[in-house]
Amino acid sequence: MHAFACPNCQRPIHFEARLCPHCGATLGFDPMTDAFRFLADEATLWRDAQGETRDVVVCANNDDHAICNWLVEPDEPSHLCRACRHNRTIPDLAEPSVPPRWARIEAAKRRMIHTLLKLLLPLETKAEEAPGRQGLAFDFLYDPAAEKEGRPQVMTGHDSGLITLNLIEADDAERERTRAAMGEPYRTLLGHFRHEVGHHYWSRLVENDPSALAEFREIFGDERADYQQALQNHYNGDSNVVWTEAYVSYYATSHPWEDFAETWAHYLHMVDLLATAGSLELSLQLPEAPDSEEIEVRFDPYTASAATLVRHMEPLAFALNCMNRSMGQSDAYPFRLSDAIVAKLAFIARLVAANRQATPPLSMSAEPLSA
Ligand SMILES: [Zn+2]
Ligand SMILES: [Zn+2]
Ligand SMILES: [Zn+2]
DSSP states (O other): OOOOEEETTOOEEOOTTBBBBBTOOOEEEEEEEEEEEEEETTTTTOOTTTTTTTTOOOHHHHHHHHHOOOOOOTTTTTTTTOOOOOOOOEOOOSTTTTTHHHHHHHHHHHHHHHHHHHOOOOOOOOGGGGBHHHHHEEEEEEEHHHHHHOOOOOOOOEEETEEEEEEEGGOOOHHHHHHHTTSOOOOHHHHHHEEEEEEEHIIIIIITTTHHHHHHHHHHHHTSSSSHHHHHHHTTTOOOOOOOOTTSGGGGGSSSHHHHHHHHHHHHHHHHHHHHHHTTTTTEETTSSSSSEEEOOOOOOTTOOOHHHHHHHHHHHHHHHHHHHHHOOSSOOOOOOOOOHHHHHHHHHHHHHHHSSSSSSSSSTOOOOOO
């Protein structure tokens, strides 16, 4: 996503900020204008960088649990922001380990929702659901007894617009243990959200569109293959699908639905990374590059073709990994994109373009864009 500035002191702030680390102003993110506001005039008015006010209040999850930094219209019946109003179940906050884990989950979810809003994708809650307009909801579940006994717990997954996430995924040690046990190069809360919401958009945008479905089957395979059996084969190591360069991850080989969700997540990774690079006006010069051209993101990643995204992603990923290695960290972007993966990403970019909503839920004007 693009970088933000404190509307009071104009210094850079992160998307998660609730207080400006420089001037101490109380901050709130306004999804309608895609910018931060600060609380001014004896904490009565939310002003933007130009001093303009708008009638907004803090999300109820900020008021009640200090867990959200988004603003909401005062007449929104749920008093919850564009991200929080999709929650159906939250875990029992009386359990001491729950609030910090839930806070991490919500922070990752807000980043994912922000990208969906910028992509102008349809995004309804379950209350707004109508035929052909499946709503999106979240169940964040925790079983403390199961965690203590090390028993299998709640499964993270998707069913008809309902995303279930096991709270334990917000525990760094546990998530890293699972990542290593599964041999995955990348496992994050944000990655989980991007993957699971891919299943939602498959049923929202592909399943009931005969031409999209036909194209999906040509590119990803036939999803009518027995899903439960496919997953079982995958976990037992009995799958006859070999992990080749055509799949963005090993898990993507398990079933066409998982391939789609993994590739969808990857599309969101690229769009978000390139939006960040573009707004920071990063300019890269790789050593010994065949053409000594500087690499800059001078396009809108939210509407760009997969070919454009990938062409800029490759040098950016190399630079990102170089910097991570300089800090003794593992690669931030441990992926390689083959032509077959790019073809899958192209299907997703076309699907997003075909389903862009006419009314922007976020103003697109906050970002300086050139052609
Ligand atoms: Zn400030
Ligand atoms: Zn909220
Ligand atoms: Zn999945």
